[in-house]
Ligand SMILES: *[C@@H]1O[C@H](CO)[C@@H](O)[C@H](O)[C@H]1NC(C)=O
Ligand SMILES: *[C@@H]1O[C@H](CO)[C@@H](O)[C@H](O)[C@H]1NC(C)=O
């Protein structure tokens with residue numbers, strides 16, 4: 001007595017209620033009416049309450065190029081056909097089944113898929129599958145100035161290349177093993193984009209040997225991957241130069257210079273002195289010490305300039321090349 005479209009709604013409901021089995025007929029009919037039987041004015045629209053389709057998983061969040069399986073199940077076996085529609089592709093229609101499984105390859109940034117059921121010639125229900133395709137960045141790196149002079153603020157920039165979606169991106173800055181800042185990125189994206197974020201640091205004694213990293217996380221809700229997709233930059237390590245100015249055998253000024261240059265750089269520092277009688281014949285020297293933090297060499301590499309008489313400029317060449 002199952003003849004698809006020739007069966008009236010009332011009959012379909014009654015038949016289904018019997019098929020439901022173990023439960024008492026009264027309960028079954030009642031339950032079925034609540035969930036399935038449209039009122040008499042039902043037309044081709046399918047309300048949330050009458051939609052017999054369930055998607056499992058209800059939402060797809062997957063890495064680009066992943067293949068996921070999605071089940072579309074109908075709570076109701078009597079229908080003309082059910083099928084998945086993905087993009088513009090022609091669907092494969094199935095009859096007399098209670099579920100259709102879709103193997104979905106996430107190789108398109110803007111995929112759309114929906115499951116359809118034709119209950120009879122005039123009632124069609126569908127359910128859209130929410131799809132999020134994510135990609136961890138190809139590169140995460142921290143760049144900072146070659147040279148930083150004590151007491152001044154400088155930007156460290158976290159460059160993130162080819163990541164999506166921005167709306168789920170969370171960036172954490174670490175100094176050593178400690179989180180020093182968390183940035184939530186604004187904006188949205190579907191296809192991969194580049195992002196640069198800045199952390200301001202103040203150059204100072206304590207910067208020497210400090211490791212800075214930035215870490216990218218893609219945070220999704222309950223339907224997200226089991227482990228938070230994460231990518232971390234290699235550390236940016238600032239070396240410190242301690243520059244001591246001597247007048248004769250006396251230290252008159254100490255300055256700290258930080259930086260991360262991997263290749264040698266040239267730095268010039270200036271000591272201002274007031275011209276006066278006492279300056280005549282005074283010998284000025286500057287001494288440079290390379291401070292590499294707790295893991296640096298035990299004896300601090302030191303270079304001293306030859307003395308200058310009444311000059312105020314100090315230049316030195318050998319510099320941080322120690323990464
Ligand atoms: C489909 O079901 C609706 C709702 O009960 C009914 O009004 C309509 O006549 C049915 N169409 C066909 C072709 O059976
Ligand atoms: C379908 O039914 C709804 C609610 O009963 C009504 O608002 C809508 O206009 C109807 N649509 C058509 C195409 O008949």
Ligand SMILES: *[C@@H]1O[C@H](CO)[C@@H](O)[C@H](O)[C@H]1NC(C)=O
Pocket residue numbers: 056069070071073099101
């Ligand atoms: C889809 O659902 C059917 C019926 O519940 C089940 O047998 C099958 O294993 C499911 N497939 C997947 C991929 O979940």
Ligand SMILES: *[C@@H]1O[C@H](CO)[C@@H](O)[C@H](O)[C@H]1NC(C)=O
Pocket residue numbers: 086087088108109110111112
């Ligand atoms: C991705 O999907 C969209 C929407 O279905 C379609 O228009 C587009 O052509 C697809 N792109 C590729 C590369 O398949």
Ligand SMILES: *[C@@H]1O[C@H](CO)[C@@H](O)[C@H](O)[C@H]1NC(C)=O
Pocket residue numbers: 177178
């Ligand atoms: C970071 O490392 C230091 C020393 O290695 C340790 O004492 C501290 O507990 C660590 N902190 C965290 C948050 O792991």
Ligand SMILES: *[C@@H]1O[C@H](CO)[C@@H](O)[C@H](O)[C@H]1NC(C)=O
Pocket residue numbers: 161162192193194
């Ligand atoms: C991101 O940066 C990479 C490398 O600099 C570049 O090749 C790519 O075109 C950029 N992508 C966008 C969307 O700007």
Ligand SMILES: *[C@@H]1O[C@H](CO)[C@@H](O)[C@H](O)[C@H]1NC(C)=O
Pocket residue numbers: 249
């Ligand atoms: C600095 O030099 C002067 C004269 O050469 C000497 O008297 C003095 O003890 C020295 N001071 C130190 C700290 O070495």
Ligand SMILES: *[C@@H]1O[C@H](CO)[C@@H](O)[C@H](O)[C@H]1NC(C)=O
Pocket residue numbers: 264265266317
């Ligand atoms: C540093 O100065 C020396 C001497 O003037 C020069 O040969 C060298 O190229 C400079 N290095 C850099 C990185 O500018």
